[in-house]
Amino acid sequence: MMTQIEPNFRTNAWLLNFGPGLRAAVGTQVLLHIIDDPKIHPVPCTPAHCHSVVSWQGQLLPVLDMASLLDDGPQTHLLLAIAGYQDHTENVTRFGALLISAPPAAIAVGATQSCPLPEQPVGWNKYALSCFDYHDVAIPILNLARIFSPPTNFTQMQADYVVQNLTQNTLEPL
Amino acid sequence: MNTTPFTQATAISTAAFVTIAGMRLVLSQSEIRALEAASDVDRQEPEQFSVGWIQYLQQRWPTYCLSSELSLLTTIPKERRACILLASGSDHIGILCDEVRIARHNELEQQHELPPVMHLADTPILSLVGLNENDVGCLTDAKQLMTHITRLVKT
Numbered sequence: 001m002m003t004q005i006e007p008n009f010r011t012n013a014w015l016l017n018f019g020p021g022l023r024a025a026v027g028t029q030v031l032l033h034i035i036d037d038p039k040i041h042p043v044p045c046t047p048a049h050c051h052s053v054v055s056w057q058g059q060l061l062p063v064l065d066m067a068s069l070l071d072d073g074p075q076t077h078l079l080l081a082i083a084g085y086q087d088h089t090e091n092v093t094r095f096g097a098l099l100i101s102a103p104p105a106a107i108a109v110g111a112t113q114s115c116p117l118p119e120q121p122v123g124w125n126k127y128a129l130s131c132f133d134y135h136d137v138a139i140p141i142l143n144l145a146r147i148f149s150p151p152t153n154f155t156q157m158q159a160d161y162v163v164q165n166l167t168q169n170t171l172e173p174l
Numbered sequence: 175m176n177t178t179p180f181t182q183a184t185a186i187s188t189a190a191f192v193t194i195a196g197m198r199l200v201l202s203q204s205e206i207r208a209l210e211a212a213s214d215v216d217r218q219e220p221e222q223f224s225v226g227w228i229q230y231l232q233q234r235w236p237t238y239c240l241s242s243e244l245s246l247l248t249t250i251p252k253e254r255r256a257c258i259l260l261a262s263g264s265d266h267i268g269i270l271c272d273e274v275r276i277a278r279h280n281e282l283e284q285q286h287e288l289p290p291v292m293h294l295a296d297t298p299i300l301s302l303v304g305l306n307e308n309d310v311g312c313l314t315d316a317k318q319l320m321t322h323i324t325r326l327v328k329t
Contacts, residue, residue, distance in 0.1 A: 041310035044197060044244040045299055046292040053289070053302060053310060060302050060310060062289035148291045
């Protein structure tokens with residue numbers, strides 16, 4: 001089943017749940033669809049954290065398991081969140097799918113909520129743009145361009161560009 | 175992600191789907207020189223990590239059994255009922271599979287690049303083929319598969 005998601009006009013982020021104790025957020029414009037009980041297709045000789053594709057609007061999108069990427073062990077996932085992001089290498093919009101364990105929650109985030117990244121898992125240093133405090137829990141903001149790029153293709157210059165542009169947009173209060 | 179006509183990147187006029195434990199490899203039919211029953215594979219004195227030999231043009235060629243992850247198996251699952259003989263130049267190898275089917279023309283209209291995040295340096299998968307909403311094929315060729323198997327055997 002595919003559901004078009006519509007954020008509440010007062011919210012500016014989606015809170016994503018990747019399993020027990022593993023949550024992160026993206027901007028409201030990032031998530032496009034939630035797919036329930038998705039048909040995913042394993043592809044051999046691919047990384048453990050991104051081992052399948054899903055067919056979506058005529059494209060085959062990579063299906064990414066954040067829990068596996070962060071070495072948090074395999075998780076049981078029920079849903080796919082289709083996300084769009086800017087690939088600054090080629091200056092195009094790309095799409096990918098994130099395995100999530102619960103429907104995303106729309107939340108309001110402001111710049112005053114900025115806080116340090118959680119110490120665990122340590123991988124957040126590589127895959128988060130920044131972080132905010134939400135009910136006394138540090139919630140990283142996903143760096144989708146980094147997450148969906150091969151490690152060798154992501155330079156520090158690109159990382160700086162993404163942080164400068166997306167962090168401001170995502171944390172700007174309404 | 176780019177979607178390009180199937181003929182652009184890897185010109186395959188006629189392709190075959192080679193099914194291994196539910197995973198579909200897409201290979202050029204011209205690289206499949208023979209299709210034999212798995213029972214025709216000579217199981218005696220196989221090379222290391224192979225499962226036997228297959229005869230072709232008065233020579234015998236090592237035959238391998240792969241998993242759906244394209245790792246080497248030394249025990250043959252009962253589903254592996256067929257054996258294809260792949261050719262790359264003068265090199266040949268046999269690969270056991272569950273089923274081989276010639277692709278219909280309209281099944282090969284769209285080719286998708288392997289998403290960059292999934293692209294390991296030594297992958298034999300060249301690109302993906304969206305067969306329909308419920309199936310995806312993994313395009314490769316004989317040279318890539320031979321290189322992959324050689325790498326597995328050496329490591």
